Amino acid sequence: MTQADRAAALAKLQDFLRIPSISTDPARASDVRRAADFVMAELRAAGLANARLVEAEGRHPLVRADWMEAPGKPVVLLYGHYDVQPPEPLDEWISPPFEPDIRNGNIYARGACDDKGQTYILIQAIARLMHEHGKLPVNVRVLIEGEEESGGEHVTSYVEKHPDEIRADAAVVCDTEMFAPELPTICVGLRGIVYGELIVEGARTDLHSGVYGGAAPNPIQAIAEILAALKDRSGRIQIPEFYDKVRPPSPEERRAWGRLPFNEADYLEKEIGSVSLVGDPAIPVLERTWAQPTLEVHGIRGGFTGEGAKTVIPAKALAKLSMRLVADQDPAEAVAQLQAAVERATPPGVRARYLPFHAGAPSLIDPTNPFIRLGARALTDTFGTETVYIRSGGSIPIVGLFQKHLGIPSVLLGFGLPDDNLHAPNEKFYLENFYRGIDAVVRYFELLGE
Amino acid sequence: MTQADRAAALAKLQDFLRIPSISTDPARASDVRRAADFVMAELRAAGLANARLVEAEGRHPLVRADWMEAPGKPVVLLYGHYDVQPPEPLDEWISPPFEPDIRNGNIYARGACDDKGQTYILIQAIARLMHEHGKLPVNVRVLIEGEEESGGEHVTSYVEKHPDEIRADAAVVCDTEMFAPELPTICVGLRGIVYGELIVEGARTDLHSGVYGGAAPNPIQAIAEILAALKDRSGRIQIPEFYDKVRPPSPEERRAWGRLPFNEADYLEKEIGSVSLVGDPAIPVLERTWAQPTLEVHGIRGGFTGEGAKTVIPAKALAKLSMRLVADQDPAEAVAQLQAAVERATPPGVRARYLPFHAGAPSLIDPTNPFIRLGARALTDTFGTETVYIRSGGSIPIVGLFQKHLGIPSVLLGFGLPDDNLHAPNEKFYLENFYRGIDAVVRYFELLGE
Numbered sequence: 001m002t003q004a005d006r007a008a009a010l011a012k013l014q015d016f017l018r019i020p021s022i023s024t025d026p027a028r029a030s031d032v033r034r035a036a037d038f039v040m041a042e043l044r045a046a047g048l049a050n051a052r053l054v055e056a057e058g059r060h061p062l063v064r065a066d067w068m069e070a071p072g073k074p075v076v077l078l079y080g081h082y083d084v085q086p087p088e089p090l091d092e093w094i095s096p097p098f099e100p101d102i103r104n105g106n107i108y109a110r111g112a113c114d115d116k117g118q119t120y121i122l123i124q125a126i127a128r129l130m131h132e133h134g135k136l137p138v139n140v141r142v143l144i145e146g147e148e149e150s151g152g153e154h155v156t157s158y159v160e161k162h163p164d165e166i167r168a169d170a171a172v173v174c175d176t177e178m179f180a181p182e183l184p185t186i187c188v189g190l191r192g193i194v195y196g197e198l199i200v201e202g203a204r205t206d207l208h209s210g211v212y213g214g215a216a217p218n219p220i221q222a223i224a225e226i227l228a229a230l231k232d233r234s235g236r237i238q239i240p241e242f243y244d245k246v247r248p249p250s251p252e253e254r255r256a257w258g259r260l261p262f263n264e265a266d267y268l269e270k271e272i273g274s275v276s277l278v279g280d281p282a283i284p285v286l287e288r289t290w291a292q293p294t295l296e297v298h299g300i301r302g303g304f305t306g307e308g309a310k311t312v313i314p315a316k317a318l319a320k321l322s323m324r325l326v327a328d329q330d331p332a333e334a335v336a337q338l339q340a341a342v343e344r345a346t347p348p349g350v351r352a353r354y355l356p357f358h359a360g361a362p363s364l365i366d367p368t369n370p371f372i373r374l375g376a377r378a379l380t381d382t383f384g385t386e387t388v389y390i391r392s393g394g395s396i397p398i399v400g401l402f403q404k405h406l407g408i409p410s411v412l413l414g415f416g417l418p419d420d421n422l423h424a425p426n427e428k429f430y431l432e433n434f435y436r437g438i439d440a441v442v443r444y445f446e447l448l449g450e
Numbered sequence: 451m452t453q454a455d456r457a458a459a460l461a462k463l464q465d466f467l468r469i470p471s472i473s474t475d476p477a478r479a480s481d482v483r484r485a486a487d488f489v490m491a492e493l494r495a496a497g498l499a500n501a502r503l504v505e506a507e508g509r510h511p512l513v514r515a516d517w518m519e520a521p522g523k524p525v526v527l528l529y530g531h532y533d534v535q536p537p538e539p540l541d542e543w544i545s546p547p548f549e550p551d552i553r554n555g556n557i558y559a560r561g562a563c564d565d566k567g568q569t570y571i572l573i574q575a576i577a578r579l580m581h582e583h584g585k586l587p588v589n590v591r592v593l594i595e596g597e598e599e600s601g602g603e604h605v606t607s608y609v610e611k612h613p614d615e616i617r618a619d620a621a622v623v624c625d626t627e628m629f630a631p632e633l634p635t636i637c638v639g640l641r642g643i644v645y646g647e648l649i650v651e652g653a654r655t656d657l658h659s660g661v662y663g664g665a666a667p668n669p670i671q672a673i674a675e676i677l678a679a680l681k682d683r684s685g686r687i688q689i690p691e692f693y694d695k696v697r698p699p700s701p702e703e704r705r706a707w708g709r710l711p712f713n714e715a716d717y718l719e720k721e722i723g724s725v726s727l728v729g730d731p732a733i734p735v736l737e738r739t740w741a742q743p744t745l746e747v748h749g750i751r752g753g754f755t756g757e758g759a760k761t762v763i764p765a766k767a768l769a770k771l772s773m774r775l776v777a778d779q780d781p782a783e784a785v786a787q788l789q790a791a792v793e794r795a796t797p798p799g800v801r802a803r804y805l806p807f808h809a810g811a812p813s814l815i816d817p818t819n820p821f822i823r824l825g826a827r828a829l830t831d832t833f834g835t836e837t838v839y840i841r842s843g844g845s846i847p848i849v850g851l852f853q854k855h856l857g858i859p860s861v862l863l864g865f866g867l868p869d870d871n872l873h874a875p876n877e878k879f880y881l882e883n884f885y886r887g888i889d890a891v892v893r894y895f896e897l898l899g900e
Contacts, residue, residue, distance in 0.1 A: 150758050205874050304538065306538070310474065310599075314749070320760070
């Protein structure tokens with residue numbers, strides 16, 4: 001890319017990042033729509049004249065576009081998302097989350113890497129090819145959603161109900177990360193997810209802890225007892241039959257993971273920063289985060305948490321609780337197992353229930369698939385280094401949907417870095433990877449068109 | 451009291467209740483001061499010309515007054531507090547917490563019973579006697595504080611440093627409740643309290659639960675495991691040696707409690723409203739709440755608790771945690787026991803610490819003391835029913851301070867009712883008890899002066 005191309009692409013990315021398109025926050029609905037409009041306009045500017053919004057009642061719009069003028073060439077379905085995670089806690093951001101700031105070759109903003117920066121790579125690659133050749137070397141369908149961080153209901157129903165409109169030979173998803181700087185990476189496995197709320201109710205109203213303490217149930221104590229019962233102190237999940245369908249990695253995969261540049265002490269010190277890691281030390285860290293399920297509390301609230309003291313026994317407590325699942329676990333089965341375990345763990349005096357918000361299946365893709373192999377070659381050509389195959393502990397439910405409803409593999413071309421602070425304060429994207437990402441996708445389309 | 455006297459007293463009480471004097475909230479400092487000014491002005495209007503504020507840097511003022519013109523008569527120290535608990539959760543109040551509303555003979559407002567209504571009983575009793583006789587039958591010292599709900603640091607240091615200024619034969623404290631409607635009650639035992647925060651820290655920053663789940667420590671999970679380890683499922687505290695110094699009630703006390711009008715099924719259904727009670731069913735409920743210590747979580751927060759979903763592993767979690775103590779437990783010893791138990795219960799990967807904010811010793815008063823007996827007689831005369839002796843599960847640390855630094859008993863004349871919703875939404879005070887409380891204190895002063 002020329003310096004002028006880079007500067008122009010960067011300026012547009014900054015415009016994109018300034019939009020606080022937080023899909024979980026109803027108060028941000030108009031901002032989410034502005035982000036959809038931005039994506040549609042950029043696709044049109046890139047030369048996809050039929051870029052359009054797909055609307056559904058009460059949902060954030062999908063952005064769709066098609067360019068099908070390369071007969072005999074493969075059809076690729078390009079996926080990304082324009083919504084972002086909430087930015088809280090705000091006081092930990094060095095620069096404001098929606099005022100992109102460039103420091104040391106990185107751009108800092110909520111969504112910089114996840115997933116606006118990577119989504120915009122796809123759009124820029126199309127724009128470059130259309131600008132240079134007036135056409136693309138492959139057929140392209142674009143599907144960009146605005147609910148990836150809030151359950152993806154709209155895209156889910158769209159894929160289920162309109163598979164013919166996005167029929168393709170493979171999907172290209174830019175929403176993952178490189179294993180290490182300068183190490184081009186394709187992700188072939190993703191964990192599934194179930195996310196919901198654990199709600200515990202005790203007395204009818206908040207009670208004075210002096211007057212009633214000792215006889216009244218305490219929902220915070222109860223939620224603590226339930227959470228503690230669901231895992232042992234080493235982090236192993238104590239839900240019967242939960243691990244039964246977990247497929248262990250193959251010996252080849254384990255050997256390949258063992259060759260990756262990974263140093264557990266560095267990981268602990270530089271990425272985590274806690275006194276120690278958790279989980280079974282007999283299982284390597286990469287296998288724990290890629291090929292083992294989790295049960296994780298994301299938030300908890302109950303009672304008085306303001307400044308100072310209030311001697312209350314609250315009537316209710318709530319925790320946000322998810323499970324990450326690995327092949328061949330089934331989300332519905334995992335929910336039922338968890339609900340049964342919650343019921344068994346509930347102490348006297350309270351009522352407890354787990355209500356799932358959304359779920360996505362885990363996925364594993366065969367690395368010998370030709371779309372995967374050409375993707376790896378495009379990365380290798382761009383970065384000048386052999387591409388590695390990894391898995392991710394994260395969840396991209398769309399990959400399972402594409403597999404199920406379109407019968408196609410997803411090629412996960414990821415350009416994030418491990419220290420990009422996804423879902424955390426000071427999220428960033430390494431700009432060199434933004435530019436090389438565009439080059440790599442251009443190269444990939446060219447290889448697919450040969 | 452005449453109807454005109456009642457109406458005048460009620461109007462003034464409403465003015466008092468309109469002041470949001472929340473002592474734990476720094477933003478309410480000027481309101482807390484307004485409440486102090488109100489009390490001072492009312493004492494002056496009652497005839498105690500030397501009513502004044504006692505200031506201390508960074509603290510809410512004390513209100514002091516003295517009337518020592520009854521030579522040879524006892525000196526009573528009148529205690530109350532003009533600060534209130536925070537009103538949250540606001541949306542559960544039927545009428546706004548600082549707009550007193552009268553319904554069915556009750557006045558609803560934060561502080562109506564705890565403790566503005568009861569504090570104002572003392573002031574009105576003085577006013578009535580001064581108005582009718584131009585003098586009081588006993589010597590009176592008044593000490594009204596504004597930090598009872600936030601640790602009472604100012605009054606503590608005042609009692610410790612200036613005992614001679616409040617030297618008295620007995621204290622009169624109006625901050626407790628009647629055992630049942632129409633049953634005049636003197637409380638002779640109070641639980642002590644230690645209140646503080648349990649803080650658990652894991653990673654340096656919030657982490658993505660997909661990328662790091664399975665290896666990174668989760669402080670919410672850890673705080674849940676710690677809380678769960680501190681109690682068993684029946685509610686018994688699992689801190690070694692914690693119960694060693696608990697003094698059981700005497701056989702006489704247990705028999706007297708057994709005669710009180712208490713129905714466990716009604717208590718569960720009408721006061722608590724949960725599916726069942728907690729605690730050892732072999733110990734009667736009144737003994738559980740009056741004569742057994744507790745460990746109670748009042749609030750918990752960590753991670754994302756807004757609407758929707760955020761897949762984060764938070765860096766930190768926090769719980770507000772208190773212990774209620776009974777004679778002869780020692781607050782400092784209980785803190786040390788709890789801190790040691792927290793350290794043992796802390797799972798791998800996190801750091802945890804318990805930081806106490808404030809503490810107060812438990813107290814037990816001898817019911818044969820003449821000030822107690824005359825107080826019981828004043829109540830019996832006013833209500834026309836024999837007075838009962840009870841204990842309270844709540845904590846009034848000032849009672850322990852008066853015992854320790856002044857060597858005097860406290861007479862707890864309580865006019866609240868069990869359903870007054872102390873520390874909860876829709877706090878109320880039964881107006882008939884407000885008026886009879888004034889009559890009873892007038893009668894008590896007359897009996898003491900005979």
